[in-house]
Amino acid sequence: NAGVTQTPKFQVLKTGQSMTLQCAQDMNHEYMSWYRQDPGMGLRLIHYSVGAGITDQGEVPNGYNVSRSTTEDFPLRLLSAAPSQTSVYFCASSYLGSSSYNSPLHFGNGTRLTVT
Amino acid sequence: KNEVEQSPQNLTAQEGEFITINCSYSVGISALHWLQQHPGGGIVSLFMLSSGKKKHGRLIATINIQEKHSSLHITASHPRDSAVYICAALPSGGGADGLTFGKGTHLIIQP
Numbered sequence: 486n487a488g489v490t491q492t493p494k495f496q497v498l499k500t501g502q503s504m505t506l507q508c509a510q511d512m513n514h515e516y517m518s519w520y521r522q523d524p525g526m527g528l529r530l531i532h533y534s535v536g537a538g539i540t541d542q543g544e545v546p547n548g549y550n551v552s553r554s555t556t557e558d559f560p561l562r563l564l565s566a567a568p569s570q571t572s573v574y575f576c577a578s579s580y581l582g583s584s585s586y587n588s589p590l591h592f593g594n595g596t597r598l599t600v601t
Numbered sequence: 602k603n604e605v606e607q608s609p610q611n612l613t614a615q616e617g618e619f620i621t622i623n624c625s626y627s628v629g630i631s632a633l634h635w636l637q638q639h640p641g642g643g644i645v646s647l648f649m650l651s652s653g654k655k656k657h658g659r660l661i662a663t664i665n666i667q668e669k670h671s672s673l674h675i676t677a678s679h680p681r682d683s684a685v686y687i688c689a690a691l692p693s694g695g696g697a698d699g700l701t702f703g704k705g706t707h708l709i710i711q712p
Contacts, residue, residue: 516697518697525704526704527605527687527689527701527702527703527704527705528687528689528702529702530698530700533697533698535697541697541698542698543698544698573642575644577644588649589634589646589649590634590636590646591646592636592643592644592645592646594641594642594643595642595643595644597642
């Protein structure tokens, strides 16, 4: 049981380049989300999804796109990378269940992205 | 907006000491999460609670709903407990975008 698999682990981009961060989970979780972690700040929500075909914006969505074509996968796309997007990115998933949104979160191992 | 504050920001202790990390929040919540982030960066969920107390091994999490406060305790601390501990609160009636994270407490346990 792999849990949440996030790739790549490290990435360096030049300003203006695009890339996709991959996230896959094998726990049949309905809820998936992307966070960024910056020094001195708590984790901030970028985008989230409550099921295949359903996505919504979080606190800091600008410059990022997501899609959820399957339950398992939730890729995060940077359309035109900017230095302000230098950060550590985490994908997370959880079971929604009967008490929506208060189930334990399962995190990927993170992607350290540097934009020069 | 829910504000989540953790204290202390940094904590260095000797092996064997009893550790307490505090988390306070500003609105009524339906769930409070405690997470552990190891030096390698991975984040693991330790506890999710909405009332009372939970225990797992040497870790104990408590929550006081009236005072809007939660604590994470580590008994007989060990160098392998060195990590960043993060609390996150979900407001009552909060949706999938409602979880607010604290900035974390950086714990170092010295041998």
